[in-house]
Amino acid sequence: MGGVLVGFSIIGFVILIGYFIERFGIAGKGAGRVLNRMAFFVATPALLFTVLSHADVTVLFSEFLLAIVCTIVVGVLLYIAAARLFFRTPMAETVLGASSATYVNANNIGLPVAIYVLGSAQYVAPVLLLQLVILAPTILAILDVATRGRASFVSILTQPFRNPMILASLAGVLVATFGITLPAPVLAPFELIGGAAIPMVLLSFGMSLHGQRLLKAGTGRKQVVAATAIKVVLMPIIAYLFGHFVFDLDGAELFAVVAVSALPTAQNIFNFASRYDRAIVVTRDTVLLTTIASMPALLVIAALLA
Numbered sequence: 001m002g003g004v005l006v007g008f009s010i011i012g013f014v015i016l017i018g019y020f021i022e023r024f025g026i027a028g029k030g031a032g033r034v035l036n037r038m039a040f041f042v043a044t045p046a047l048l049f050t051v052l053s054h055a056d057v058t059v060l061f062s063e064f065l066l067a068i069v070c071t072i073v074v075g076v077l078l079y080i081a082a083a084r085l086f087f088r089t090p091m092a093e094t095v096l097g098a099s100s101a102t103y104v105n106a107n108n109i110g111l112p113v114a115i116y117v118l119g120s121a122q123y124v125a126p127v128l129l130l131q132l133v134i135l136a137p138t139i140l141a142i143l144d145v146a147t148r149g150r151a152s153f154v155s156i157l158t159q160p161f162r163n164p165m166i167l168a169s170l171a172g173v174l175v176a177t178f179g180i181t182l183p184a185p186v187l188a189p190f191e192l193i194g195g196a197a198i199p200m201v202l203l204s205f206g207m208s209l210h211g212q213r214l215l216k217a218g219t220g221r222k223q224v225v226a227a228t229a230i231k232v233v234l235m236p237i238i239a240y241l242f243g244h245f246v247f248d249l250d251g252a253e254l255f256a257v258v259a260v261s262a263l264p265t266a267q268n269i270f271n272f273a274s275r276y277d278r279a280i281v282v283t284r285d286t287v288l289l290t291t292i293a294s295m296p297a298l299l300v301i302a303a304l305l306a
């Protein structure tokens with residue numbers, strides 16, 4: 001269980017630092033928003049490029065990942081159904097809510113869990129690649145269109161390719177697919193800048209918590225509860241059903257499918273919400289609640305399946 005505790009300890013400590021930065025006014029007014037924009041437009045694209053340029057794209061084709069994809073699809077559909085029945089939120093808010101319910105923290109917490117609990121990073125790498133190459137660009141493309149209001153067919157097709165995170169992801173995948181070896185001096189600046197992405201997102205998230213009350217009335221409590229319940233409770237169950245009964249996984253692979261599905265919501269979703277100024281409180285509260293609830297969930301899953 002060391003991996004679970006290490007992952008949560010790291011992320012919790014950095015978020016706490018961000019909270020105190022805002023609490024004592026160290027960075028000044030509006031610093032959290034500036035950090036988010038820097039992470040979105042500069043640091044995260046650099047990180048995505050460096051990660052994906054070394055990735056094995058063949059991991060996108062496996063029964064393990066298919067089970068994860070099916071779980072995500074069902075989770076998204078469940079949230080959309082709940083939104084239609086109970087919230088009736090606009091498209092951008094619905095997309096961010098569904099993302100909060102299904103987009104896992106495969107990096108900050110997923111990698112330590114994979115290495116120390118599952119025994120190998122191979123179980124998180126496909127999910128990380130899936131999210132970076134397919135899910136994140138899809139989410140961002142929909143948000144681009146939804147927040148622009150009316151858009152022409154050409155703008156819908158071209159808008160995703162004007163997004164730095166999508167462009168960086170595509171560039172990284174192309175480098176990996178064609179086996180291009182980039183010189184170390186070329187990669188070094190991207191690695192240096194990309195290394196700031198996760199700290200920026202975590203610090204800005206911690207800064208956003210100051211002066212806020214969790215699940216405050218009028219801030220989308222129903223959306224937060226729905227997204228949290230889907231992420232922490234339903235997704236592991238759905239993953240088990242798909243993994244065991246549909247894809248005939250067992251042993252370490254079945255345990256990994258369920259454990260990965262129980263990971264908390266990634267801070268990237270809060271970063272996306274802040275960038276587009278939509279569902280900021282909902283995504284922030286969901287990230288926080290799922291991060292708190294995922295540790296006991298992972299401990300229970302490990303006790304039952306490990």
